[in-house]
C-alpha cells in the first residue's frame with residue numbers, strides 16, 4: 001500500500017471575514033501532513049470553466065499549530081484567481097498544494113535583536129503569522145511591524161495587532177511597536193507617507209523609538225514591488241545587505257506579486 005500523503009488536496013472553506021469590498025480573510029481546512037514555518041507561503045488552486053486550474057501563491061496568516069489555514073486576500077478586478085475566490089462561500093472547496101515555500105522566516109537570521117517587518121497591503125500576511133508565533137518574540141526582543149496601505153479600512157488585523165502591543169511584553173517576552181502608514185487619507189495615529197519615504201526621512205525610526213542599525217536590526221520586506229524595490233535601494237545605500245545563507249546580511253525581501 002502506498003503511504004505517501006497526497007501532494008494535492010481539496011480543502012473546504014470554513015470562515016470568511018471581509019475587511020473592505022476588495023480585501024478579505026478566509027480560513028479553510030488543513031491537510032494533516034502540510035507543514036510550514038511562520039512567514040512561508042503555499043499555492044492555492046481554483047478551477048476555471050474550461051477545466052484549467054489557476055494556481056496562486058498565498059502567505060499563511062495562521063501559525064503552524066493552528067488546525068486550520070488562514071489567508072488574507074486582495075480582490076483584483078478581472079483577476080483570474082481572485083475574481084473566482086471572492087465568489088466562494090463557506091463549504092466551497094479550494095485546491096491546495098501541500099508544499100510550503102519561502103525564506104521570510106526568522107530562523108533564516110542567526111543574529112540581531114530587533115526585527116523590522118515592513119509590509120504594504122496583503123504583504124502583512126506573513127508578519128501576522130510571525131507575530132502570532134511566540135518563537136518570533138523569543139528570538140527578537142524588539143519587534144516593529146509597519147503596515148502601509150492607501151485607506152485606513154485596509155488596516156486588516158489592526159485590533160489583533162493592537163492587542164498584541166498592549167500585551168506588554170508580547171508572547172515570548174518581547175516588546176512590539178505597530179505602526180501604520182496610510183497614504184490616501186488622514187487617519188489619527190497613522191503616519192502618512194510611503195514606507196521608503198518614512199525611512200529616508202527618519203520618521204519611521206523616530207516613531208518606533210529605535211534606530212535602524214546594521215549590528216542589531218534585521219529587516220523583512222513584503223508587498224508592493226515598488227515599495228520593496230525602493231526600500232531595498234535605500235537600505236543598500238545605507239550599507240545594509242540582503243541576507244544570504246553563505247553571506248549573512250540584514251534584510252530579506254519577498255515580492256507581493
Ligand SMILES: Cc1cc2nc3c(=O)[nH]c(=O)nc-3n(C[C@H](O)[C@H](O)[C@H](O)COP(=O)(O)OP(=O)(O)OC[C@H]3O[C@@H](n4cnc5c(N)ncnc54)[C@H](O)[C@@H]3O)c2cc1C
Nearest residue numbers: 056057058059072073074076079080081082122125256257
Ligand atoms: C510569494 C507570494 C505570496 C503572495 N501572497 C499573497 C497573499 O497572501 N495574499 C494575496 O492577496 N496575494 C498574494 N500574492 C499574490 C497572489 O498570488 C495573486 O497574484 C493575487 O491573488 C491575484 O491573483 P489574480 O489571478 O486575481 O490576479 P493576477 O493576474 O495574479 O494579478 C494581476 C495584478 O493584480 C495586482 N496584484 C496581484 N496581487 C496583488 C496583491 N496581493 N495586492 C495588490 N495587488 C495585487 C498586480 O498588479 C498584478 O499584476 C502573493 C504572491 C507571491 C508571489
